[in-house]
Amino acid sequence: MSGDPRDELVDHLPALRAFALSLTRNGAVADDMVQDTLVKAWSKISTFEAGTNMRAWLFTILRNTYYSNRRKAGREVSDAEGIFTESLSEKPAHDGRLQLADFRRAFVKLTDEQREALILVGAQGFSYEDAAETCGVAVGTIKSRVNRARARLTELLNLDEHEGLEMTDQATMAVVTGARPAAR
Amino acid sequence: MGHTRRKDKETEVIDENLRRVYQDMLDEKVPDRFLDLIAQLRSQEDPSSGGEAQ
Numbered sequence: 231m232s233g234d235p236r237d238e239l240v241d242h243l244p245a246l247r248a249f250a251l252s253l254t255r256n257g258a259v260a261d262d263m264v265q266d267t268l269v270k271a272w273s274k275i276s277t278f279e280a281g282t283n284m285r286a287w288l289f290t291i292l293r294n295t296y297y298s299n300r301r302k303a304g305r306e307v308s309d310a311e312g313i314f315t316e317s318l319s320e321k322p323a324h325d326g327r328l329q330l331a332d333f334r335r336a337f338v339k340l341t342d343e344q345r346e347a348l349i350l351v352g353a354q355g356f357s358y359e360d361a362a363e364t365c366g367v368a369v370g371t372i373k374s375r376v377n378r379a380r381a382r383l384t385e386l387l388n389l390d391e392h393e394g395l396e397m398t399d400q401a402t403m404a405v406v407t408g409a410r411p412a413a414r
Numbered sequence: 415m416g417h418t419r420r421k422d423k424e425t426e427v428i429d430e431n432l433r434r435v436y437q438d439m440l441d442e443k444v445p446d447r448f449l450d451l452i453a454q455l456r457s458q459e460d461p462s463s464g465g466e467a468q
Contacts (some may be wrong), residue, residue, distance in 0.1 A: 248442075352433070383428050
């Protein structure tokens with residue numbers, strides 16, 4: 231535990247990239263942001279409190295970089311429908327089931343703040359408190375962003391009209407595990 | 415009664431799909447450029463601060 235906390239950086243790289251990609255929706259921009267974050271983290275390591283959540287600390291640096299770039303650019307980083315969805319495209323739905331590609335298309339339509347809150351809480355498993363600290367907002371703000379993000383996805387995916395949801399848990403599991411094509 | 419169950423179901427479907435999308439991103443191989451960058455940052459450290467031997 232007494233080692234250099236910077237030795238831990240490498241363990242957080244996959245999560246840092248995933249978070250960057252969720253925010254930017256663009257692989258090249260995401261990787262540039264990860265690079266900036268690493269350089270900043272390296273030089274600011276003395277501000278990291280040993281024993282606290284390093285991942286949250288790194289995410290904070292990354293998101294601050296992102297929002298400050300967005301402000302400078304005076305617009306949202308575009309390509310919302312770009313690489314993020316295309317690189318992982320799948321066969322179109324043929325049986326009305328929710329497809330992962332549909333989910334991605336809906337996900338990129340959320341606001342940056344909604345995507346970020348939902349990823350931190352829903353996917354990364356941060357507590358509302360850690361997510362709030364990472365984003366520099368109140369816990370209630372995170373909760374409401376997560377709720378609005380889920381409501382918006384429900385609407386975009388027509389989940390409220392999705393008959394499958396009225397069906398058995400088996401049907402839900404089919405949606406959730408989404409039969410992927412067998413590895414070739 | 416059905417309403418809450420329905421909401422729970424929607425949340426469940428969304429979160430499961432979210433986790434799958436996120437997991438796909440986590441499973442991507444980390445490009446060498448980041449490992450190279452860390453190695454480079456480390457090598458630029460003042461050697462007098464020690465820690466090189468680790």
